[in-house]
Amino acid sequence: MARGSFREQVLKVREDAIVSAVNRLLAEKGFDLMTVDEVAADVGIAKASLYKHFPSKEALAAAAMVRVLQRTAAVIDQQPADRSAFEKIEAVTRWALEVQLAGEMPTLPSQNSTLRAELMGSKAYIDLLMQVSDQLGAWIQQAQADGAIDPGLPAEVVLYTVFARACDPVPGFLKAAGQLDDKQIVDLVLRTCFGGLRTR
Amino acid sequence: MARGSFREQVLKVREDAIVSAVNRLLAEKGFDLMTVDEVAADVGIAKASLYKHFPSKEALAAAAMVRVLQRTAAVIDQQPADRSAFEKIEAVTRWALEVQLAGEMPTLPSQNSTLRAELMGSKAYIDLLMQVSDQLGAWIQQAQADGAIDPGLPAEVVLYTVFARACDPVPGFLKAAGQLDDKQIVDLVLRTCFGGLRTR
């Protein structure tokens, strides 16, 4: 299978640069406050050129979400086989918190209906979301069978709680407060997530 | 002290209606997607009339946040004295989750700088925020002294974690999934928040 012509590879590099800019702007100001003009200025091309690559602002956001899901899937795949299911879940959650704290986690408003429609219409997005959910879901069930994760919690609740760490406002607030460094913040948020606020 | 003239009371009622509409729209679609036209249409007055009561869209949002903080302060004040500090914290958190699940919790984007400026310039907002934080903070320290809340967690982390339940996306996702009713969702989210995902 060919890797594509030189021309196609140049195109790919440019689109990668676009998605990187979108990723950063989504993390920085969110979908509604991100403007296509900013994306174009950030990449260093004209806005009309942007629209030759992606047909809409929603498509730009969807591309960024696909890429972050690809990276998530890669992190999942790279988990050492000798780790327990619980350790794998914790490691992936830690990674998500680190990415978010670094200002590189794109976040989308769940209320925007046109955006939701674009996402749900993207096969790449849906497939990746299902792949990630299935893999994490299998680990969750295994961790519950191991007695590591509370078997009294529906697996759905555990999955959503882990997913939500990617857009948790607590790390950002703690960073803004300025009393703790990034590693301490990640450790403490992980501890509250898995250990809870109550004394054990 | 006079309660104000009839004219002033009519004004107050109207402004209450405006704030209610803003509160609902903020909860439903967020600040960026909420338009001043919608607010006016919802209240049933012209947009120009709205601007006679509140000078900007940001001021509308600030008024809604002040009201929800007033209600939070009231819930805090109404906690029975015979409850433990931990039980009080849990009860306030439960209330916040119930309000959010009912679609009545206004949520603001923490990224919007003009909005942040308006909020930080509002003495009513700042005073209420400090009042609520101080009261919850005192309970948190008491609960840690009682051994109910993990004394190894900085009080700041506990406070932000409790605050974040007001904008937690997990209840909404669980509701959308449709497998659980509201009470089950609140109970489960509270359980993960205070008990953690790990088996105890």
Place this chain on the structure above:
DNA sequence: GTCTATAAATCGATAGAC
């Protein structure tokens, strides 16, 4: 204070030349 009408600015998207 309430209205109609509109200003002023922004933003997503496109036309058309090269």
Place this chain on the structure above:
DNA sequence: GTCTATCGATTTATAGAC
């Protein structure tokens, strides 16, 4: 495909009559 220039729609905010 890239550019400049601009359209068309939306939205915040205001002017001015009543």
